[in-house]
């Protein structure tokens with residue numbers, strides 16, 4: 001097998017990364033877990049990589065003003081431990097366990113996964129579920145993009161080629177929020193379908209609901225109709241069943257038209273029900 005020529009730049013500062021990206025035709029190398037298999041594939045075109053692993057200041061992991069700030073070099077496995085308290089910490093711990101296997105989690109980064117934008121990946125879905133803000137740095141400075149307008153198509157985002165994704169800012173979820181994640185996975189790489197939920201219960205009723213459908217379309221989408229149906233309910237079995245049905249029937253509108261469509265919708269209904277039941281276990285709890 002012949003692999004293409006790769007030009008490699010080991011950057012030590014963000015300025016060096018931006019200079020390399022400004023030249024065009026350059027890819028950022030973070031954990032390499034998605035990029036390396038692509039560039040070493042037989043027949044892949046020659047490419048240029050700028051390695052960010054030695055860049056100072058990209059390992060931020062801190063809670064500031066109600067947001068957990070995650071830098072570009074924070075590895076998946078970091079989230080296996082308690083990096084932040086409360087429901088956001090619970091969600092990150094639950095989600096990370098589903099990503100690949102230990103060596104992938106030791107090298108791969110959350111921001112690499114966001115930049116790669118695989119439609120079935122867990123971190124993009126998490127970012128959309130919690131309403132994350134994504135910070136991009138380019139030659140003209142920084143700009144912040146809400147996660148729900150960052151993903152535009154499979155493997156496509158609003159990141160410009162000359163920009164580095166430097167930080168994800170995840171809002172700390174309020175007390176009383178329960179989280180749930182359920183997936184249908186038949187291989188080790190990525191789920192066929194999944195549903196993520198973060199449901200806040202105040203005084204016995206749903207006061208905020210976020211549900212995200214994973215791999216139901218070109219990018220993760222919020223199940224807006226199902227969220228609306230949950231609002232004000234007590235998260236009873238009936239309310240959960242109704243919301244799951246709405247998620248499958250109305251919120252899967254981006255689902256590909258293919259022969260397996262009725263089966264896919266049924267899968268989302270079952271997964272939504274499961275994710276909401278998990279969320280109910282933590283919802284309404286305080287402190």
Ligand SMILES: Cc1cc2nc3c(=O)[nH]c(=O)nc-3n(C[C@H](O)[C@H](O)[C@H](O)COP(=O)(O)OP(=O)(O)OC[C@H]3O[C@@H](n4cnc5c(N)ncnc54)[C@H](O)[C@@H]3O)c2cc1C
Pocket residue numbers: 027028029030031032033034035036072098099100101104107108109110111112113115116120121122123159163164165166188189190191
């Ligand atoms: C066997 C296997 C199983 C896997 N299973 C799962 C799974 O179950 N769920 C899941 O979600 N993922 C899975 N992955 C993917 C894994 O999570 C990757 O680590 C992740 O998608 C990319 O992170 P990375 O740091 O390795 O990025 P890289 O591979 O280094 O880069 C990926 C892409 O993002 C770009 N990029 C990276 N960082 C930045 C940045 N800061 N700014 C701008 N662009 C950037 C790169 O240029 C490249 O295009 C799997 C991978 C493998 C090999």
